[in-house]
Amino acid sequence: xxxxxxxxAFLLAAGTAQAExxxxxxxxxxxxxxxxxTYEKILPLFHEKYPNIEVKMRAAYESYEDASNTIxxxxxxxxxxxxxxxxxxxxxxxxxxxxxxxxxPFIVREEDFARxxxxxxxxxxxxxxxxxxxxxxxxxxxxxxxxxxLMAKAGITSTDQMPRTWDEVVExxxxxxxxxxxxxxFWGWNITGNWFLQSLMWTQDKPTMIGNDIQIDTPEGxxxxxxxxxxxxxxxxxxxEWKAALASFSAGEIAMMYWSTSALGxxxxxxxxxxxxxxxxxxxxxxxxxxxxxxxxxAMLVSTSKDPKVLDAAWKWLKxxxxxxxxxxxxxxxxxxxxxxxxxxVILADFYKNNPNKETAVRQLPLLRDWQAYPGxxxxxxxxxIYDGMEGIVTGEYDDMKELQEQLAEETQDLLxxxx
Numbered sequence: 402x403x404x405x406x407x408x409x410a411f412l413l414a415a416g417t418a419q420a421e422x423x424x425x426x427x428x429x430x431x432x433x434x435x436x437x438x439t440y441e442k443i444l445p446l447f448h449e450k451y452p453n454i455e456v457k458m459r460a461a462y463e464s465y466e467d468a469s470n471t472i473x474x475x476x477x478x479x480x481x482x483x484x485x486x487x488x489x490x491x492x493x494x495x496x497x498x499x500x501x502x503x504x505x506p507f508i509v510r511e512e513d514f515a516r517x518x519x520x521x522x523x524x525x526x527x528x529x530x531x532x533x534x535x536x537x538x539x540x541x542x543x544x545x546x547x548x549x550x551l552m553a554k555a556g557i558t559s560t561d562q563m564p565r566t567w568d569e570v571v572e573x574x575x576x577x578x579x580x581x582x583x584x585x586x587f588w589g590w591n592i593t594g595n596w597f598l599q600s601l602m603w604t605q606d607k608p609t610m611i612g613n614d615i616q617i618d619t620p621e622g623x624x625x626x627x628x629x630x631x632x633x634x635x636x637x638x639x640x641x642e643w644k645a646a647l648a649s650f651s652a653g654e655i656a657m658m659y660w661s662t663s664a665l666g667x668x669x670x671x672x673x674x675x676x677x678x679x680x681x682x683x684x685x686x687x688x689x690x691x692x693x694x695x696x697x698x699x700a701m702l703v704s705t706s707k708d709p710k711v712l713d714a715a716w717k718w719l720k721x722x723x724x725x726x727x728x729x730x731x732x733x734x735x736x737x738x739x740x741x742x743x744x745x746x747v748i749l750a751d752f753y754k755n756n757p758n759k760e761t762a763v764r765q766l767p768l769l770r771d772w773q774a775y776p777g778x779x780x781x782x783x784x785x786x787i788y789d790g791m792e793g794i795v796t797g798e799y800d801d802m803k804e805l806q807e808q809l810a811e812e813t814q815d816l817l818x819x820x821x
Contacts, residue, residue: 665736
């Protein structure tokens with residue numbers, strides 16, 4: 402797929418533009434299994450509008466953590482691309498280190514930028530000290546995926562019967578196991594950036610970070626850990642690597658999967674012969690989540706070029722993929738929501754009516770909250786500490802959630818900068 406994308410980029414550029422007129426920019430993005438098909442759609446549209454700009458695709462990042470680490474290494478080595486896609490929670494470190502460039506000088510030259518209408522809440526995710534550094538490309542929220550053929554074994558045949566709380570999820574697991582379903586649930590604890598921990602925290606209207614203080618040691622933090630323990634033990638959930646879990650659900654082996662809406666397009670293309678429906682993310686109680694973290698990524702300008710033509714070309718690419726046409730292709734080919742009103746209200750006017758599974762996340766937009774970064778140079782290390790703790794719940798290493806809470810609070814706080 403990567404070779405195909407690169408070939409498209411090169412052939413399109415060679416077709417109509419003379420070599421001496423072509424400006425080449427380099428671009429890197431994560432999750433090729435989700436986004437390759439998206440860029441295959443976008444590249445011809447972009448080249449039709451800008452035939453003299455060649456977009457050279459770099460090897461895809463494996464994850465958002467890999468994206469962040471790669472850019473930090475490339476900044477030291479002087480090997481940065483011109484535009485990079487970074488997780489919404491990983492933008493701040495590139496701004497703090499002076500790697501990402503402010504987009505304000507380009508935005509002020511765009512007469513139609515406001516008209517294109519980036520959602521304010523989404524644009525805010527890439528704004529630091531009043532300056533826009535990242536334009537959101539794709540925004541996701543956690544949702545439930547359901548194999549309705551298997552759910553029928555538990556007496557659930559419509560979305561209004563879906564579990565609304567995690568207690569109801571565990572109760573449904575019991576019914577599914579009694580009906581012979583060996584793997585009733587996969588709950589995405591191992592998704593990038595501790596996203597599902599933050600989901601349980603925001604569900605209680607509690608941020609994971611306040612200043613430089615991690616909130617894992619709060620009552621809400623303990624409730625989050627106990628909720629995970631309840632799901633993993635009550636559903637006898639298997640410790641499955643996330644790509645294997647998506648493949649297992651697509652094969653019809655898992656009844657309920659809680660994951661990002663981002664994978665919806667890939668799952669729809671790969672799934673077997675069963676009816677799949679999505680529904681809102683359950684809550685800790687019947688009132689439902691009070692908030693959920695925005696997943697996804699943003700396009701950032703990290704070019705070290707001094708050539709105005711290269712910088713202008715990089716901006717054109719960055720703006721195109723995050724505005725109307727480009728953003729619409731994100732919705733069509735994945736399960737992400739476009740961050741741009743033009744895509745949602747004009748280009749995709751009837752899209753969600755015809756694609757109800759993709760509308761679930763849109764209904765949850767009022768719950769949108771920050772996907773928080775851990776501040777300081779140890780942000781990735783903190784992510785790993787919490788990841789290891791959650792994995793320990795899955796594997797059975799940890800059963801005392803109060804003890805685990807104290808351990809995680811101590812280890813993570815030691816890695817955070819001192820002071821607020």
